[in-house]
Amino acid sequence: MTGPSRLTVDGRGAGGSPKSALRVAILFIVVALTSLVLASACAGGMMGSGGMQGQMHGGGSQAPQTPVISGASQVTVEIINFDFFPRDLTVRQGSTVTWVNSDSAPHDATDAGGSWGTGTLSPGDDAALTFDSPGNYQYLCTIHPNMKATLNVV
């Protein structure tokens, strides 16, 4: 049930400014491309060697990611190669965040403080949570605890 994201406007200026919608769209494209590049680099590394390089991809990649600030009311976090994309996400309160498991292993997204969680997501599953109040959350996959990410609701 991942409908087309409806882009909302950042506070200033009522009505849908095409510019800010475009900015958010570009942001998403950048994130998507980054995910693809990292995912294929990682997959290539795994297939290329059963040996030394393999250990870099053993779960919870620490490759740098660009933090994402989204003005959209519906935002997707994709789980690929034992990592959350984006790993550091800021959304506006009232936004719905959907975690999509695009990996081949089961994962979840669970607040370290225990206030929310997606439950286990099998490959291909997704779960959406709406965040009505501001908060700074560290969350993780409880199945693979070195998969860590942050969600800021502002």
Ligand SMILES: [Cu+2]
């Ligand atoms: Cu996991």
